[in-house]
Amino acid sequence: MARCRVRTFCAGGLVAAAVLISAGCSNGGSPSSTASRASKAIASATASAKAELNEIKHGVNAKADVKAGAVSIGQDGHAVAPITVTNKQDHKASYAVEVNFRDADGNLLDVAVVTVSSVQPRSSKKATARSHRELSGHLKAQVGAAVRY
Template identity: 50%
Template sequence: MPRTKGVLALTAAICAVALTGCSDDNTPSSVSSAASKAASAAESLGREATAAASSLASEASSAFASATAEVGRELDQIKGGVDVEGDVKLGTPGTDGDRSTVEVTVTNSADSTKSFAVQVDFKDSGGNRLDTVLVTVSDVPAGKTGKATARSNRTLSGAVKTEVARAVRY
């Protein structure tokens, strides 16, 4: 929506300049005045759009930070867990409806049945974190593998990559 306002303002500015140039009173001062007014209106709408976009980005960043902190707290509460990122493999990212997904496969290299908690980060092509989720794979027998699907908390756009941020066997 903010981008639409900016495009509309720019279109209005161009039309105002073009229409003034076609009027009967085509003196340089009237053209300059109309162009100045149109540019001022476009700039004002542009500032409003930028402020709205900044506010939305701030809210999204805050929500993301909160989700990341919650995942970290949940992993930190696991008592007697062992870090095992190397025992976790991720499949190819895909989608399920409007959510990004990835299959998580864990290998239990312990000598007894264990469960796994895996933090999966969803990232854009530039490596920026878009979302983070915690997936649990419960009761994997010794020497066996277990699978689960990690789903993003929200709709993600563009090419999405995934990464194991943390994995704990317990």
């Protein structure tokens, strides 16, 4: 049975965002400056994930081949979401999928990249996207990008 690898990127940037958000005004900064720094950290995490996807040689946009399911919170507090990749091609393919975890207001909270290897022609394969930090509340997983190679 082929294994699915899960990779997450920019842990430092997202952890920094969490620290900034939790720090609030205690460091003398205004709430808006703290939110701005957190927003920049999240944007940096997204850019890093996209850059990783762009490094795949001979990749093809395959976002339409991927679906994200409902998010649940694992016992460790991390968000998990089932991912289904459907290979509509006539040859075996692998996929790299950017999964965005968002809150009920649509705010980006975390980014994970899931690699799904060796999906057989005209079949589907499941994987799991996992946040690399604890999340809570009503969350949604969204496919940000997907590359078939």
